[in-house]
Amino acid sequence: MAMCMVFDIPGSATAFQERVHRAGVRIVQNVLTGGRSDRMSETLPVHVTVVIPTRNEEEAIVDTIRSVPNDGWCEKIDFLIVDGNSTDRTRELAEGEGATVYVEPRKGYGRAYKTGFAMAPGDVIVTMDADCTYPGEEVPDLVRKLLEEDLEWITCDRLRRAEEGAMPGLHGFGNWVLSTTATVLYWYGVHDSQSGMWVFRKSIFEDERVRPKHDGMPLSQEFKIRARRYLGKKKTAEVSVPYRPRVGEAEINTWGDGLLNLRFLFTHRLGLTRQVTPWGPE
Numbered sequence: 001m002a003m004c005m006v007f008d009i010p011g012s013a014t015a016f017q018e019r020v021h022r023a024g025v026r027i028v029q030n031v032l033t034g035g036r037s038d039r040m041s042e043t044l045p046v047h048v049t050v051v052i053p054t055r056n057e058e059e060a061i062v063d064t065i066r067s068v069p070n071d072g073w074c075e076k077i078d079f080l081i082v083d084g085n086s087t088d089r090t091r092e093l094a095e096g097e098g099a100t101v102y103v104e105p106r107k108g109y110g111r112a113y114k115t116g117f118a119m120a121p122g123d124v125i126v127t128m129d130a131d132c133t134y135p136g137e138e139v140p141d142l143v144r145k146l147l148e149e150d151l152e153w154i155t156c157d158r159l160r161r162a163e164e165g166a167m168p169g170l171h172g173f174g175n176w177v178l179s180t181t182a183t184v185l186y187w188y189g190v191h192d193s194q195s196g197m198w199v200f201r202k203s204i205f206e207d208e209r210v211r212p213k214h215d216g217m218p219l220s221q222e223f224k225i226r227a228r229r230y231l232g233k234k235k236t237a238e239v240s241v242p243y244r245p246r247v248g249e250a251e252i253n254t255w256g257d258g259l260l261n262l263r264f265l266f267t268h269r270l271g272l273t274r275q276v277t278p279w280g281p282e
């Protein structure tokens with residue numbers, strides 16, 4: 001029997017409709033798969049968009065896209081590359097893999113995500129860097145967990161399962177300082193404050209308070225703080241995943257970005273941060 005996912009929202013009419021819909025999906029799956037019970041035969045009833053910000057990632061963009069299974073495990077999957085005016089072949093290579101490429105000339109990692117999140121057509125959004133550091137092969141299991149456990153948002157912890165060389169010297173130390181500071185200031189139950197792999201329902205952005213505002217690297221920790229605060233601990237989770245050494249040259253300025261992140265943690269706690277550019281594409 002194919003696995004059936006029923007989200008229990010006791011007493012609500014939508015819970016009933018949800019059950020009818022899921023049961024329909026299960027019957028169709030059984031017909032398609034001949035009733036086989038293996039997990040891989042199950043098609044998750046969601047449209048997933050993988051949003052990837054890029055700037056000069058020609059060495060890794062193809063393998064990053066290919067690392068995410070695209071063999072019918074969900075109803076629909078697409079890739080949205082938000083490119084910050086790369087001067088190498090990143091855009092052309094991504095298009096060659098069937099991805100949609102949107103050029104966001106405004107600078108910044110956070111800026112790219114504020115555009116990509118608004119444009120993503122899927123019900124579920126997955127994020128990762130274009131540098132082969134995050135495990136694309138885990139995406140189906142992460143999306144399944146989101147649906148089965150009725151979660152709204154998952155952040156992936158890299159610290160427990162980082163492979164050798166994935167977080168060299170200063171990077172590892174900086175990450176520890178930032179994650180510890182974030183824990184002390186916000187006590188929000190997230191171990192890895194800098195991870196850039198998230199799996200979440202796009203609908204969370206209907207609540208403006210959940211939308212991260214920063215244009216730079218601090219968007220990553222800001223998103224985690226907002227998600228835990230406004231979605232609550234029951235609807236959010238941190239899951240440990242492998243983290244691998246980077247492919248291609250990083251453009252980040254380790255000291256500059258590290259200090260900007262640290263300053264953000266304090267100013268945000270004091271309510272002193274302000275939004276510079278708006279949500280969405282220009």
Ligand SMILES: Nc1nc2c(ncn2[C@@H]2O[C@H](COP(=O)(O)OP(=O)(O)OP(=O)(O)O)[C@@H](O)[C@H]2O)c(=O)[nH]1
Binds near residue numbers: 052054083108130171
């Ligand atoms: N569109 C856009 N993408 C960016 C910008 N800055 C960084 N990126 C992309 O955002 C992702 C994260 O940047 P990284 O350089 O990997 O930052 P990091 O993960 O903190 O650093 P590493 O650990 O060295 O990989 C990568 O895919 C970059 O190509 C930008 O200004 N605009």
Ligand SMILES: [Mg+2]
Binds near residue numbers: 129131
């Ligand atoms: Mg990276």
